[in-house]
Amino acid sequence: MALIDQLLARTTPPGAQKRKTIVRVLLDDAGHVQDVVLKMSCGDASKDAHALDEVRKMRFARGQLGSGTVHRWHELAYTVD
Numbered sequence: 825m826a827l828i829d830q831l832l833a834r835t836t837p838p839g840a841q842k843r844k845t846i847v848r849v850l851l852d853d854a855g856h857v858q859d860v861v862l863k864m865s866c867g868d869a870s871k872d873a874h875a876l877d878e879v880r881k882m883r884f885a886r887g888q889l890g891s892g893t894v895h896r897w898h899e900l901a902y903t904v905d
Contacts, residue, residue, distance in 0.1 A: 855884035
């Protein structure tokens, strides 16, 4: 699933009050997660830890820049239930 699809899947409907954990994700050429860093807490350490674990398990589309592939960081908002 592409990164944009992952982001859209985690959006909340209008009027809903859900907290989000913001993480930075380092992806390799193949879209595998290499590192995950907490950028902004949702206010609950256990839910932040759960978000980090879930993001580590995700797979993303391959990234390409021109004719070569690149490692890249992305920010991802993970909705906390």
